[in-house]
Amino acid sequence: MKKTFKVSGIIILVVLIYFVVVNYPKLELISGFSAKSVASAHFIDGRSLELIEKSDNDIKLVRLANNAIFDKEQYATSSVFGLQKRKAIYREGLGSLLIDADFDVTKPYLVPKRVQPKINLPYPFGTNEPKDTVFANIDYSKLRKAVENAFDKKGAFAKRTRSVVILYKDHLIAEKYEDGFDKNSKILGWSMTKSITATYFGILQYQNKININNPAPIQEWANDERAKITLNNLIQMNSGLEWEEKYDRICDATKMLFNSRDMGQVQLEKPLFGKPNQTWNYSSGTSNLLSKILRKQFKTQQEYLDFWYSSLIDKIGMFSTVVETDMTGNYVGSSYAWATSRDWAKFGLLYLHNGNWNGEQLFDPSWSKYVSTPTPTSNGKYGGHFWLNSSGKYPDAPRELYYASGFQGQKIFVIPSKDLVIVRMGLTDDESFDFNGFLKEILGSFEK
Structure with a gap:
């Protein structure tokens, strides 16, 4: 039995080594994609790491990344099997930035100056909620069905429409x-x-x-x-x-x-x-x-x-x-x-x-x-x-x-x-x- 486990362990190790060697050049890109995705989705939209990994990062190979979020310091890191660790930082007004080892995070940076007045008009031209309007030439039951059909039924995982x-x-x-x-x-x-x-x-x-x-x-x-x-x-x-x-x-x-x-x-x-x-x-x-x-x-x-x-x-x-x-x-x-x-x-x-x-x-x-x-x-x-x-x-x-x-x-x-x-x-x-x-x-x- 011990011999069987030993042989199995060697086989697994060989397969793992082969996988890493073949895919090693990709690891930096995988961890880079993942770190950037995690930092942006979390700090821009407030998504949890669990949701990001189940949705945004649910992509072949990207799933291999191990991710971490550092809320206080406002950055995220990712690596694959502990290799090719990448870091993405968040900067208010500029979103997230995937950086390399030479990037100076202490250097001052500019952000866009924005003017965002409240516009007292209904959406889409103003900042108020949309005006409820009914058009006689629309079959709203058909429209609702068309929209509903764009989304997965409960338990399904194929269409993956968000909005x-x-x-x-x-x-x-x-x-x-x-x-x-x-x-x-x-x-x-x-x-x-x-x-x-x-x-x-x-x-x-x-x-x-x-x-x-x-x-x-x-x-x-x-x-x-x-x-x-x-x-x-x-x-x-x-x-x-x-x-x-x-x-x-x-x-x-x-x-x-x-x-x-x-x-x-x-x-x-x-x-x-x-x-x-x-x-x-x-x-x-x-x-x-x-x-x-x-x-x-x-x-x-x-x-x-x-x-x-x-x-x-x-x-x-x-x-x-x-x-x-x-x-x-x-x-x-x-x-x-x-x-x-x-x-x-x-x-x-x-x-x-x-x-x-x-x-x-x-x-x-x-x-x-x-x-x-x-x-x-x-x-x-x-x-x-x-x-x-x-x-x-x-x-x-x-x-x-x-x-x-x-x-x-x-x-x-x-x-x-x-x-x-x-x-x-x-x-x-x-x-x-x-x-x-x-x-x-x-x-x-x-x-x-």
């Missing part, structure tokens, strides 16, 4: 949350942040401070073929720059998010693998390069930090929103914006109204058409940092539909002809959640 918010003709007509979440819960938008980042170029162009058809203002590209890359090419993900975005492996995107101090610099240093305006390639690095370019439009770091809120986020009352930075202080324009589901819906409403927010024009009306027009060589699926339905990805929804989209199925659908904005936040994407059926059922609750 649904629907705006119609500037009114909240439906809203539902998973247990543990409500209208005040801040949820990470992941790549929906890209759509926010692009919007600043529309705002600056409307203010005659930038022209997206000009070459990207990057000195390092001045003497090679990359000099031909325009801001438009970057916004349309059609620059021809090399980039790999595969989250099931170590790649450019994962190394950037969980290893890089300056996330915008990663794409800047990449060579061309295609030609500008002829080679569409989805790239989180491009979005962070755009954030880095935005920084150059301002004389000071404080102006840059403030602009993201004063010109857009706080302008439309997305007061819950927090956009996190990298270690250089630039906003992570690819991935790290947090907001309540109601506030994410406000962003969609701004586009539904072509940049007009309750009478104030933030960007030219043509910008909405620009971001929702297919990018050359994207096969009709992508516009200007927004995804499109022009190729019929969702066959039972209008082809005009366009949307901000993030990892694990964060979506803001904008349907201009229906005067609709639909937000779904959750932990499952198209492979596991039937977005076409979801949209079909909601649209089916309206009279034709």
